[in-house]
Amino acid sequence: MEIRKILLTEDEMPRQWYNVLSDIKMNPPLGPDGKPVSPEALAPVFPMNLIEQEVSSERWIDIPEEVLSVYNIWRPTPLVRALSLEKALGTPAKIYFKNEGVSPPGSHKPNTAVAQAYYNKEFGIKRITTETGAGQWGSALAFACSQFGIECKVFMVRISFDQKPYRKSMMAAWGSNCVASPSTETKAGRDALERDPDTPGSLGIAISEAIEATVTDETGQTRYALGSVLNHVLMHQTIIGLEAKKQMEKIGEYPDVIIGCAGGGSNFSGLSLPFVSDKLNGKQIEIYPVEPSACPTITRAPFVYDHGDTAGYTPLLPMHSLGHSFVPAPIHAGGLRYHGMAPIVSQLVSEGIMESKTVTQLEAYKAGVLFARTEGMIPAPETDHAIASVINEANKAKEEGKEKVILFNWSGHGLLDLAAYDKYFSGEMKDYILSDEEMLKSEEVFANYPKPALLKSR
Amino acid sequence: MEIRKILLTEDEMPRQWYNVLSDIKMNPPLGPDGKPVSPEALAPVFPMNLIEQEVSSERWIDIPEEVLSVYNIWRPTPLVRALSLEKALGTPAKIYFKNEGVSPPGSHKPNTAVAQAYYNKEFGIKRITTETGAGQWGSALAFACSQFGIECKVFMVRISFDQKPYRKSMMAAWGSNCVASPSTETKAGRDALERDPDTPGSLGIAISEAIEATVTDETGQTRYALGSVLNHVLMHQTIIGLEAKKQMEKIGEYPDVIIGCAGGGSNFSGLSLPFVSDKLNGKQIEIYPVEPSACPTITRAPFVYDHGDTAGYTPLLPMHSLGHSFVPAPIHAGGLRYHGMAPIVSQLVSEGIMESKTVTQLEAYKAGVLFARTEGMIPAPETDHAIASVINEANKAKEEGKEKVILFNWSGHGLLDLAAYDKYFSGEMKDYILSDEEMLKSEEVFANYPKPALLKSR
Numbered sequence: 043m044e045i046r047k048i049l050l051t052e053d054e055m056p057r058q059w060y061n062v063l064s065d066i067k068m069n070p071p072l073g074p075d076g077k078p079v080s081p082e083a084l085a086p087v088f089p090m091n092l093i094e095q096e097v098s099s100e101r102w103i104d105i106p107e108e109v110l111s112v113y114n115i116w117r118p119t120p121l122v123r124a125l126s127l128e129k130a131l132g133t134p135a136k137i138y139f140k141n142e143g144v145s146p147p148g149s150h151k152p153n154t155a156v157a158q159a160y161y162n163k164e165f166g167i168k169r170i171t172t173e174t175g176a177g178q179w180g181s182a183l184a185f186a187c188s189q190f191g192i193e194c195k196v197f198m199v200r201i202s203f204d205q206k207p208y209r210k211s212m213m214a215a216w217g218s219n220c221v222a223s224p225s226t227e228t229k230a231g232r233d234a235l236e237r238d239p240d241t242p243g244s245l246g247i248a249i250s251e252a253i254e255a256t257v258t259d260e261t262g263q264t265r266y267a268l269g270s271v272l273n274h275v276l277m278h279q280t281i282i283g284l285e286a287k288k289q290m291e292k293i294g295e296y297p298d299v300i301i302g303c304a305g306g307g308s309n310f311s312g313l314s315l316p317f318v319s320d321k322l323n324g325k326q327i328e329i330y331p332v333e334p335s336a337c338p339t340i341t342r343a344p345f346v347y348d349h350g351d352t353a354g355y356t357p358l359l360p361m362h363s364l365g366h367s368f369v370p371a372p373i374h375a376g377g378l379r380y381h382g383m384a385p386i387v388s389q390l391v392s393e394g395i396m397e398s399k400t401v402t403q404l405e406a407y408k409a410g411v412l413f414a415r416t417e418g419m420i421p422a423p424e425t426d427h428a429i430a431s432v433i434n435e436a437n438k439a440k441e442e443g444k445e446k447v448i449l450f451n452w453s454g455h456g457l458l459d460l461a462a463y464d465k466y467f468s469g470e471m472k473d474y475i476l477s478d479e480e481m482l483k484s485e486e487v488f489a490n491y492p493k494p495a496l497l498k499s500r
Numbered sequence: 501m502e503i504r505k506i507l508l509t510e511d512e513m514p515r516q517w518y519n520v521l522s523d524i525k526m527n528p529p530l531g532p533d534g535k536p537v538s539p540e541a542l543a544p545v546f547p548m549n550l551i552e553q554e555v556s557s558e559r560w561i562d563i564p565e566e567v568l569s570v571y572n573i574w575r576p577t578p579l580v581r582a583l584s585l586e587k588a589l590g591t592p593a594k595i596y597f598k599n600e601g602v603s604p605p606g607s608h609k610p611n612t613a614v615a616q617a618y619y620n621k622e623f624g625i626k627r628i629t630t631e632t633g634a635g636q637w638g639s640a641l642a643f644a645c646s647q648f649g650i651e652c653k654v655f656m657v658r659i660s661f662d663q664k665p666y667r668k669s670m671m672a673a674w675g676s677n678c679v680a681s682p683s684t685e686t687k688a689g690r691d692a693l694e695r696d697p698d699t700p701g702s703l704g705i706a707i708s709e710a711i712e713a714t715v716t717d718e719t720g721q722t723r724y725a726l727g728s729v730l731n732h733v734l735m736h737q738t739i740i741g742l743e744a745k746k747q748m749e750k751i752g753e754y755p756d757v758i759i760g761c762a763g764g765g766s767n768f769s770g771l772s773l774p775f776v777s778d779k780l781n782g783k784q785i786e787i788y789p790v791e792p793s794a795c796p797t798i799t800r801a802p803f804v805y806d807h808g809d810t811a812g813y814t815p816l817l818p819m820h821s822l823g824h825s826f827v828p829a830p831i832h833a834g835g836l837r838y839h840g841m842a843p844i845v846s847q848l849v850s851e852g853i854m855e856s857k858t859v860t861q862l863e864a865y866k867a868g869v870l871f872a873r874t875e876g877m878i879p880a881p882e883t884d885h886a887i888a889s890v891i892n893e894a895n896k897a898k899e900e901g902k903e904k905v906i907l908f909n910w911s912g913h914g915l916l917d918l919a920a921y922d923k924y925f926s927g928e929m930k931d932y933i934l935s936d937e938e939m940l941k942s943e944e945v946f947a948n949y950p951k952p953a954l955l956k957s958r
Contacts, residue, residue: 043565045510046572052503107501114504115876126647144602146876148915188873189584211918214925215872414673415646418573418604457606457915460669467672 044125048289050118056284057105059277062315064101065322066499068389069360072347076492079357086257087266089165092158095274103277105157112156112189116145117281121289122452126416128436135439136295137432139452140286140313143419147212149454150309151182151269154278158267159186168263169193171255173223173248176202176376177209178422178454179269184218197223197231197251200243202376208458223248230254230353244369245380246352253355270306271350271359271384279312282451287316290449297327297449299435303427304331304340304398305377307384309453314396315386321395322500329396331387332431334406336474337370339363339383340391340398342481346488350382360494361388364476365487371474373403374462375423393499401430402473407466409433410456422454423462502583506747508576514742515563517735520773522559523780524957526847527818530805534950537815544715545724547623550616553732561735563615570614570647574603575739579747580910584874586894593897594753595890597910598744598771601877605670607912608767609640609727612736616725617644626721627651629713631681631706634660634834635667636880636912637727642676655681655689655709658701660834666916681706688712688811702827703838704810711813728764729808729817729842737770740909745774748907755785755907757893761885762789762798762856763835765842767911772854773844779853780958787854789845790889792864794932795828797821797841798849798856800939804946806840818952819846822934823945829932831861832920833881851957859888860931865924867891868914880912881920 070078081093088096095103105113124137142150162170170192174180180196187194196213203210203222213220221227223243224234230250234241241247256266268275290296300317302310310331321327333341340362348363350356363382364370370379383391390396401409410426412433413419421429432450439446456463465471528536539551546554553561563571582595600608620628628650632638638654645652654671661668661680671678679685681701682692688708692699699705714724726733748754758775760768768789779785791799798820806821808814821840822828828837841849848854859867868884870891871877879887890908897904914921923929 043510043569043572047510049507049509051507052501052505111501112876114501146872146878185876189876207922208915208918211922212878212915215869215878215918215921217873411673414604415675418570418643418647420604420670420673457666457670460666460673463673464665464669 044123046123046125048121048293050285050288052114052118054288055110055113055118056281056288057110058102059105060280060284060316060319061098061101061103061277062318062386063099063273065319066389067497068385069494069497071357071359072492073357087253089162089167089265091161091165092274095277096272106160109157109160113281118285119144121286124417127413130412130416131433131436131440133436133440134443135436135446135448137436138290138447138449140282141452142282142309143452143455147178147181147185148457149178149182149422150279150282150312150451151179152186153281153312154269154275154308155182155186156189157278159183159190159192162265163190163192166263167192167265169195169259170265170267171195171252172267172269173197173245173252175199175245175379177206177458178377180220181209181212182269183267184213184216187218188216194218195255196220197225197248199223199245199248200241206458223251225251228254244352249351250353250355270308271382273386275308276311276315276384276386279308280315282312283314283316286313286449295447298446299328299330299448301330301332301428301431301435301448301450303378303424303453304333304383304387305380305424307331307387309451311384311387313451318390318395330399330431331396332399332401332427334373334375334378334427335400335402336373336476337364337379338400338476339381340388341400342476343484344488345388345392345494347492347494348382348488358492359385361385362391365484367487368484373474374459374465375406375427377424378427389497392496399431401427402475404471404473405430407463407471420456421452422456423459425453428453502581504581504583506579506751508743508746510572510576512746513568513571513576514739514746515568516560517563518738518742518774518777519556519559519561519735520776520844521557521731523777524847525955526843527952527955529815529817530950531815545711547620547625547723549619549623550732553735554730564618567615567618571739576743577602579744582875585871588870588874589891589894589898591894591898592901593894593904593906595894596748596905596907598740599910600740600767601910601913605636605639605643606915607636607640607880608737608740608770608909609637610643611739611770612727612733612766613640613644614647615736617641617648617650620723621648621650624721625650625723627653627717628723628725629653629710630725630727631655631703631710633657633703633837635664636835638678639667639670640727641725642671642674645676646674652676653713654678655683655706657681657703657706658699664916681709683709686712702810707809708811708813728766729840731844733766734769734773734842734844737766738773740770741772741774744771744907753905756904757786757788757906759788759790759886759889759893759906759908761836761882761911762791762841762845763838763882765789765845767909769842769845771909776848776853788857788889789854790857790859790885792831792833792836792885793858793860794831794934795822795837796858796934797839798846799858800934801942802946803846803850803952805950805952806946808840816950817843819843820849823942825945826942831932832917832923833864833885835882836885847955850954857889859885860933862929862931863888865921865929878914879910880914881917883911886911
């Protein structure tokens with residue numbers, strides 16, 4: 043009988059995160075004056091120890107014991123050979139995935155939530171605010187804060203708050219306070235409600251509320267947390283790829299292709315960045331971030347300087363962006379509905395080290411159902427996008443008769459997204475592909491924005 | 501840093517189930533004529549290879565390779581030291597739990613669902629019918645049938661079908677057909693709808709529908725599957741306890757107390773039966789099945805002969821029972837709302853080898869929330885009952901200053917039961933304790949039923 047799961051013991055878990063900034067060059071974020079932002083300027087929003095990580099170029103950063111001890115609740119996660127999926131596809135490719143769905147909130151998000159909660163606690167912070175769209179990030183931060191005895195306040199986009207009540211219940215189980223955004227608790231929220239009392243809300247408004255709730259706390263003991271995009275967030279996620287590398291070494295394998303779905307870029311980067319380092323040193327690997335056709339940020343949008351949020355509160359970040367006022371189509375993969383892409387991923391794509399792929403919503407769900415009926419576990423809608431791309435690669439390997447090794451990130455389970463599967467089965471689910479018109483609109487946005495320099499890391 | 505999880509590799513997974521019938525004496529099930537039921541009489545309902553397992557007294561039964569291969573999707577499951585819970589309680593007791601929530605449907609149920617699907621397939625069966633209450637069993641069988649390419653039809657009690665739509669979605673994701681019961685597809689269903697078109701349904705009616713759908717299939721290629729109570733079901737679950745034993749051996753531990761919640765008795769037996777064998781040979785262990793105060797079958801009901809279903813279709817089974825027409829209070833732990841108890845558990849309790857405990861619903865949820873905020877994972881409402889009892893034992897150990905080793909079964913996660921946690925937090929959740937009046941009514945039921953003989957296995 044062939045082995046499905048390659049395990050590591052807690053003793054074998056990596057003790058350091060990998061910082062890709064030691065290996066690549068990046069454009070700096072810019073302030074409203076067009077000049078690079080100083081770390082101090084971010085101090086009212088993030089604790090200084092995380093700001094230091096954001097700008098650090100040290101290659102390895104020690105994972106604190108307290109963080110490792112919480113990681114041990116679910117890490118190391120299994121590396122799984124998708125034997126039944128391979129068989130169903132009749133492919134000569136070997137497909138491996140890293141199962142990040144085994145964490146308490148069910149996704150990769152706690153890898154950084156736990157680290158961020160810990161560093162905030164260390165810095166003397168008593169309360170963290172954040173926003174959440176589909177709810178994966180909010181529930182991960184709620185879990186992490188419960189582990190360190192920190193108060194947690196989540197502003198959840200109204201439409202998701204109403205459609206996904208279980209996410210709010212999860213946060214309550216971990217003792218966090220989750221309110222629908224726009225709320226009456228902030229000026230940004232009240233203004234939004236005055237403009238439209240029936241607004242479904244948006245991630246942009248929710249970010250504004252969370253930041254406002256932080257900077258207006260006069261005790262100075264509140265900070266804001268972000269679940270993707272930023273350098274330190276991606277670095278905390280590298281535990282995924284570092285474990286995967288160790289696990290593949292154990293069985294004498296090395297990936298030819300690495301795949302992950304990419305919204306803000308954190309789960310994809312967590313798996314792929316430790317391999318980027320090898321690629322910069324000459325290893326042959328294909329690395330594919332996978333986007334929804336409805337929101338193909340890397341694939342179709344330019345590499346520019348843009349804000350991370352809709353309201354324009356954040357510095358200008360060097361990234362692929364559809365424009366900070368872009369509103370993606372209502373696909374059922376909330377985690378992939380983001381107008382931008384992590385600067386690190388954007389930079390690596392601009393250098394040709396990674397190459398994006400897109401799949402449509404219906405392709406994604408079809409792949410997710412095949413996965414559930416072969417490998418057993420029901421994937422999150424976001425993860426379905428990675429699986430669809432894996433299947434395309436496995437089919438290509440079949441055509442070419444090549445025994446490729448494909449590694450992908452199973453970023454989370456879909457047990458709180460089952461209503462979307464119902465919609466897929468009912469035939470009511472639609473495909474959305476970004477039109478050329480919409481793209482042109484997006485290009486206009488950037489006419490007057492500064493442009494990032496083209497850099498070369500190898 | 502102390503280790504939380506004790507793992508086994510797939511190679512270390514036990515290759516045989518343990519059959520407790522090799523170690524204890526049992527009263528036989530009786531037919532309508534008051535005589536022991538012959539295996540042949542069950543042939544229209546179950547495949548003969550499972551009936552043979554039901555009556556076997558062989559000590560070890562080989563787990564087929566095909567079953568092991570599917571078990572490998574999530575087994576061996578981790579044995580976890582509940583370090584954070586211990587710390588929160590300030591107990592000298594060491595608390596270990598077996599995490600059965602890592603299976604694709606999220607509970608221990610697939611341990612037998614996979615085995616039953618396999619044996620049905622081997623026997624040439626093309627379609628399995630079953631009933632489900634809260635949905636754990638129906639979704640486990642749907643998953644198992646998808647692995648072996650068998651059709652699966654689930655009759656789900658109407659009120660749960662409406663309240664827990666995600667369970668139905670899970671079954672659909674695995675390709676099963678789930679309908680609300682009573683349905684118009686069977687005579688039993690149509691009769692029930694005629695009596696009351698707005699009936700919420702009951703497990704009794706759903707069992708009748710599932711059995712009718714099996715015995716009326718003229719092709720002879722349909723059989724019925726049960727998720728608990730029967731001997732072969734409990735035997736398939738012993739993989740839990742056999743793994744736990746190996747894992748404890750690895751760290752030089754042996755349990756003083758074993759705890760599991762008990763509805764029909766299958767998850768509790770899965771963990772405890774391999775240790776019963778040691779207890780019969782003189783080992784000192786306390787073994788506690790935990791029941792809800794609303795449905796205290798072992799704790800307060802007599803050891804009698806009674807039907808397993810409300811309609812009285814099944815043979816008379818020797819078990820603790822509140823009467824097959826007993827309707828338990830509407831507690832949010834559907835899996836513990838059963839009028840009877842597995843004959844094996846009933847027999848072992850009657851011999852004093854196990855001793856039942858009860859906890860109320862509010863005690864259970866309070867315990868579940870403490871668990872979520874310490875150990876991270878959110879437990880199923882059924883599992884909350886086991887946790888409440890574990891906390892009682894850990895507190896007792898604290899009072900006595902004893903370093904006891906407590907082992908319990910974490911039978912499943914609560915991610916599809918979060919609405920019940922909302923109710924707990926809102927303060928709307930009620931406690932139910934079975935009244936003496938109700939108990940007396942239940943005693944009357946048995947006036948004319950045969951009585952099981954009192955047997956002694958040691």
